[in-house]
Amino acid sequence: MKTKDLALEALIAAVYIAVTVLLKPISYSFMQVRISEVMLILVLFNRKHAYGLIIGCLLANFVSDAGILDVIFGTLATAITCLLMSITKDDHLALVWPALVNGIIVGAMLGYVLNVPYLPAMGWVFLGEFIATFVSGIFLIKPLKKNTKMQEIFG
Incomplete structure (x- = not known):
């Protein structure tokens, strides 16, 4: 990995951690809307951004009250989500994966x-993730993909 790529992935991880931890009351709980998950859109620009997102999730989950289980299962959910998003050709369909995967894995863990x-735990996590990724992603994906500077940096 080139130095520039490594620096970008470190920056992605750092922003993910900062947003998650700063918004801790809504980032970790039964009813959560992890705003930092909107960054999963970056995988739709280039799958290599999964590295920064997975590392960011891993480190951010050390702050979770769920402890090591969130570190393990939350990070696993993010890794699976990144893989599924990166192989799904339709961007709108790709935006559904975070809610489904996290709803099942993180919901069961919580x-x-x-x-x-x-089932209620899975439902609440699904709903929060759906808001954070799908709803926001629907509004962001098209303008971000048209933005040449975004393509230059993240493409």
Whole structure:
């Protein structure tokens, strides 16, 4: 990996961590809207950005009250999401993966950790992730992909 690429992935990870931790009350919980997840759009520019996003998620999850389980399962969910998004050709369909994957994996983990019913936990995580990624992504993806500076930096 070139120095420029490494620096960009480190920056992506740092921004993901900062946004997640600064918004901790809504980033980690039964009912969460992890705003930093909107950055998953970057995978649609170039799949290499999965590195920064996965590392950012891994490190940000060390702050979670769910402990090591969030570090393991939250990071796994992000890795699976990045893979699925990077192989899905339709951008709008790709934006659904974060809600589905996190709803199932993180929702089940939170159900276990918080001792709450699994389906409501999965539903709340799905809803929060849907808002953070799909709803915001629908409005952002087209203008960002048309932006030549964004293409130059992240493409």
